[in-house]
Amino acid sequence: DAKTTQPNSMESNEEEPVHLPCNHSTISGTDYIHWYRQLPSQGPEYVIHGLTSNVNNRMASLAIAEDRKSSTLILHRATLRDAAVYYCILRDVWGNSGGSNYKLTFGKGTLLTVNP
Amino acid sequence: GAVVSQHPSWVICKSGTSVKIECRSLDFQATTMFWYRQFPKQSLMLMATSNEGSKATYEQGVEKDKFLINHASLTLSTLTVTSAHPEDSSFYICSAPRQGSDTEAFFGQGTRLTVV
Numbered sequence: 001d002a003k004t005t006q007p008n009s010m011e012s013n014e015e016e017p018v019h020l021p022c023n024h025s026t027i028s029g030t031d032y033i034h035w036y037r038q039l040p041s042q043g044p045e046y047v048i049h050g051l052t053s054n055v056n057n058r059m060a061s062l063a064i065a066e067d068r069k070s071s072t073l074i075l076h077r078a079t080l081r082d083a084a085v086y087y088c089i090l091r092d093v094w095g096n097s098g099g100s101n102y103k104l105t106f107g108k109g110t111l112l113t114v115n116p
Numbered sequence: 117g118a119v120v121s122q123h124p125s126w127v128i129c130k131s132g133t134s135v136k137i138e139c140r141s142l143d144f145q146a147t148t149m150f151w152y153r154q155f156p157k158q159s160l161m162l163m164a165t166s167n168e169g170s171k172a173t174y175e176q177g178v179e180k181d182k183f184l185i186n187h188a189s190l191t192l193s194t195l196t197v198t199s200a201h202p203e204d205s206s207f208y209i210c211s212a213p214r215q216g217s218d219t220e221a222f223f224g225q226g227t228r229l230t231v232v
Contacts, residue, residue: 043223102213106160
């Protein structure tokens with residue numbers, strides 16, 4: 001599996017934007033970039049994903065570099081509830097058929113602290 | 117939206133006993149589910165892939181006779197930790213992709229196992 005590199009931790013202030021970077025220099029053409037986050041003592045939750053174009057949803061935006069070797073998860077206005085570990089994961093959708101291709105390999109992620 | 121439910125949320129058991137953890141997909145069928153383990157301050161580690169109607173696939177280093185997985189229906193997978201020891205104390209998390217989905221996997225809320 002292609003690997004990702006993220007900063008161990010980042011800090012933000014409430015109501016300010018947060019840009020969480022992820023490097024994935026060995027990404028293949030069929031790898032989607034997924035972001036999940038894990039709040040304390042909970043299971044991970046899906047945030048956003050993309051392939052080549054920038055993506056927006058109600059939770060966040062995903063900016064993907066033109067060469068796809070890096071991406072940035074953008075939280076437009078951080079709240080205290082956004083404090084979590086954010087994981088950037090590559091997933092090859094053209095892997096095994098069916099649900100088995102949803103085997104996610106988690107790295108260490110970025111611990112986001114939001115200050116009031 | 118789709119929900120994956122785990123039960124129990126936490127359990128304390130005596131060393132040498134067995135503990136069963138349930139993972140249910142509440143509003144969709146899941147032919148494949150995944151079981152993860154997470155130690156404090158560490159990332160999620162995939163333990164095994166649970167396949168409905170067939171044997172589970174275990175990751176390297178995970179003892180299949182100790183961590184019994186049963187996926188008897190399209191909405192339920194169970195993980196039984198047999199002859200539990202204190203070193204098995206961990207946060208166990210299941211996930212399930214919606215069949216055919218290329219977007220997201222849904223995670224349970226996790227089960228905190230403490231073996232005393």
